[in-house]
Amino acid sequence: MDDTESKNNNDIQWHPAFVVALQALLIDYKDDLDYRLEHPLTTGSLSIDMLVIKKRPDVVIKRQIAEIFRLDNIVEYKSPTDYLSVREFHKSFARLHLYAALTEGADVTGLTLSFVVASYPRELFRHLRETLGYGVEERHPGVFVVAGAMIPIQIIHTVKLSEEENLWLRNLNRDLSEENLLWAHGVGREYSSRLDLNAWLQAVFGANHKAIEEIFSKEEKRMLTAEFCETIEKIGLGEKWRQEGRQEGRLEGRQEGRQEGRQEGRLEDAKAMFAEGDSLEKIARVTKLSLEMLREKLVRS
Numbered sequence: 001m002d003d004t005e006s007k008n009n010n011d012i013q014w015h016p017a018f019v020v021a022l023q024a025l026l027i028d029y030k031d032d033l034d035y036r037l038e039h040p041l042t043t044g045s046l047s048i049d050m051l052v053i054k055k056r057p058d059v060v061i062k063r064q065i066a067e068i069f070r071l072d073n074i075v076e077y078k079s080p081t082d083y084l085s086v087r088e089f090h091k092s093f094a095r096l097h098l099y100a101a102l103t104e105g106a107d108v109t110g111l112t113l114s115f116v117v118a119s120y121p122r123e124l125f126r127h128l129r130e131t132l133g134y135g136v137e138e139r140h141p142g143v144f145v146v147a148g149a150m151i152p153i154q155i156i157h158t159v160k161l162s163e164e165e166n167l168w169l170r171n172l173n174r175d176l177s178e179e180n181l182l183w184a185h186g187v188g189r190e191y192s193s194r195l196d197l198n199a200w201l202q203a204v205f206g207a208n209h210k211a212i213e214e215i216f217s218k219e220e221k222r223m224l225t226a227e228f229c230e231t232i233e234k235i236g237l238g239e240k241w242r243q244e245g246r247q248e249g250r251l252e253g254r255q256e257g258r259q260e261g262r263q264e265g266r267l268e269d270a271k272a273m274f275a276e277g278d279s280l281e282k283i284a285r286v287t288k289l290s291l292e293m294l295r296e297k298l299v300r301s
Contacts, residue, residue: 014079014172017203018116019051021168022075024195026066032059050095051075064140064165068152071110074099080118080173080207084155086127089115096151112152118173120157142166172200174207181211185231198235205237263289267297274298 135147142160
């Protein structure tokens, strides 16, 4: 990954995009769920920087990722550049107990804990099985349910989720195919009247800049390209990419200027050596200029 691509990925706001993806995936239950991005635990500054989804007790959610949901469901999301470690697992488990102890009306029997990750947490699964003695069952593709803990726990591996039901989460990733990007664009336009998808579209398109450029390069998709441009301008990526392009252009210009300056200096040295009778081979060896250039600049001029 080059420096520009790394910088772009670091700029992507994955967490707001994840919340939108969940809301879209569970849109049929929007009146039954309450999403809280940062839940205060006391009247002071103590809070949990995790998503809390509160569910009505009489509602059953028929979605693979939400089958374990109870009344209060704490969800921790790891972006495609993050990894769920054993330490992070235990920190989240501790915060869940704080939530149960300090939140009015919360009951530990009504809690669940979910982790959503793009990287397979192999070391954590080993720890859960061998150190804690828990069972780990892949109930659905990419949905791993932990058995033996006092509360329901699941780990959702987004890249293994079934496409039929979970494209909103699967596409919240890098290195997407053209087909998936076209789906993201189409569903974004379709859902625009039902849900604000800007944060999700910004993350998906921002993380797949190169693939989108390839879509733009195909002449047979001019109408589609125009629609893409319209969407990209709407979510604010157009100006961002233009600014990055100008910055890259200025950087390339400075680099080219420095290279040209160094070459001019070598040519001056070469002219001086040639005037003193040095051979072209020796001049090329000292100045690192090619013989072809020296013949053109010194002999033929």
